[in-house]
Amino acid sequence: MNRAQLGAALRALRVASSKEAKAVARSALMSPSKLSKIENAKLAASATDVERILTAIGVSDEVKAEYAEAARASATEATAWRLLKRIGVHKGQQAAKALEAQMSMLRLFQPVLVPGLLQTPEYIRAVLQRHNLSEDALTRTLSGRLERQAVLYDNAKALRFVITEPVLRWRIVPPQMMAAQLDRIVSISRLSHVDIRVVPLRIQQHDIANHAFVIRDDRMVTVETVHAEVVVTNPRDVGLYVDKFDGFERVALSGNEMRSLVEGIRDDFLREQETG
Template sequence: MTSLIPWQQRLSTGTEDIQDEVISWYQQTRHGRAYIPTMIWGTLQTEAYATVILRQVVDFLGVPDDVPAGVAKRMERQKVLYDGAHHYELILGEQALYTNIGGPEVMRGQLERLLRDGDLPSLSLGVLSATAEVGVVPIPAFNMRGEDQVHYELVSCGVDITDFAEIALHDKAFGALRGAASYGDEARNLITKALDFWSRGGSASK
């Protein structure tokens, strides 16, 4: 089964209420997986980075402006990384380290956070190099909540997939991405390279 809910409907009261939903999802999901090719996973975003993202959401969709409240809830959601009861497999596309969210200062702080928290016991962090060969066609970002649901965030709506056969295909796709991603020192090297880029003001070539 696939369900589609327009963002204007889900965000009709602003960003805070939906963040409460997401907190509940993460608390209930002991083992989650996420592939995020072009931005930083929300559960690892700094306050500054999350503020830029939610401000863009409010301005783009024209929903009620409660950005500080939404950001506070996004920060609350990150407690799952430190409670010892959850584990998440995260694969970031290398592009996520370079997509300009808020300018060099915000990006430096965000990449420093990745280097600091990338070795948390609750987290398996991989980075998919821009030149990595992957045995699956290019695919957009998706989150796997346990074994029962896959979630996509599209321009106009959120999409939830619960069909077993479709979830199995996403499991296979995540395995292919995991096999092509860099972990450990190799992942840290890619993040450090991006941090150096932003530390130079983001104007030099990679």
Template sequence: MGSERRERMKVLGARLRALRADAGLTGAALAQQAGVGQPTVSKVENGRMVPSLDVLDRLSRGLGLDESTVGEVRELLAAVEAAVETGSGSDGDISAGLVVDEAVRGARLVRSFQCVVLPAMLQSAEYARHVFLTSPDLNPEAVGRAVAARVERQSLLYEPGRESVFVLTEAVLRTWPGAPSLMLAQLDRLLAVESLDTVRLGVIPWTRPVPVLPRHGFTLCDRRSVVVEAFPSERVSTETDDLARYEEMFSRFEGAALFGGEARDLLMQVMGEFRELETAVTQ
């Protein structure tokens, strides 16, 4: 299925490239008119990036496409996304685990709940590397590309007009790969991100009961879709019932979380314990 997805990405990219040629635009000109980066245009046209619906619509407006052609390219994107949802793995070129990264690209409001693994948008490069290493189908080169793509996507956290809300259980902070030094760097990143005006970071401490026993993490993208992050794959749903259910669940988890100074105090406490652990390991 990985090869099928790749072929569908190439078909979408080739069609957009042909439409750009018909419009007499360079890649740089289209990027400027669409309000996206030139690398985005290049990667999409070459079948190396799946655009979000928002990005695709921007490109369509930049190209001046009529309603019929807009519908055509949207169908091509839907075919790519269908391959992502039904795929059972990765071939090492199109990295597994990047579904949520693609889904958040066009969202202005991102809300993510996690009970074991840190949200993709908050992961340090080394933490993300360990996440992708758990996929048996990714070779080292593909892992490197996946990590780079994930870190690059995190620049969205700093964009004005976007809002990101993350709710974690304390277990997320204490479930760690690698060495204690990895988590010290990761927790330091969480403290830095928590200070952003565009981000709210909440933690449900172990001293509080959870309102519902969580079974997996999930990410709501605006009020249009939810990425259900079950092991070993991710699934995107736009079903009204699913969205309503996960909206309610997120609200309940959010209500149980600590924010602001209380969340920072908890992060600092966990960091202190990791420093003690690091000292014990190195002795």
């Protein structure tokens, strides 16, 4: 059940109950405007919203449970990569840029690749080539990602990155380019509103680095899977990602200790280039 179907169902149940919208909204502890937006699919209803509305209407516990679960399901949306490719991967960069313009805080966890906002052009190109894009689409998407990086210099935003040490060692580009990529991470880490941390391999871990995810404020999480991009907006589910990020952030190296680790790996790449 999507947002529109859920809203229509809630409206139908309210009409069937013969209760006026204002009375239902009052009992559900929300404004009539919010109720109207939910019923007309202009606003996503949380499971709590649905439970309050249905309690105000007076339906059974079984019906409440069914529709609350539908609300939780509709709070997670997945868009397959094949569909994004069809409409233009570069448009995904435009959408991300718009989201980043509106947010005040970004928290990004990445156990596999250098985060897109920190990537060099050579690294971006190497990553995008896995999508089998045309040269034109690749160039437009690369340009879009570089344009997004302007957000790094907006000191009104708090940008927090946690990556794992294997990210620094995973050979996406040749050694000299990897060294340049690591230099960029060190450079960006010196910005006052940017916090970059690295989880080192040497420490005992108490969590599993399942996959990458991005938290924008406390409202939305974006997850990249093999087949799709998943967007999570259910507050309870968003909270799970916040907790996971916080856990890795606490054990990660920061500041000069982090930069020392990154520079050591960079020097390894440079020595390899010299002897290769």
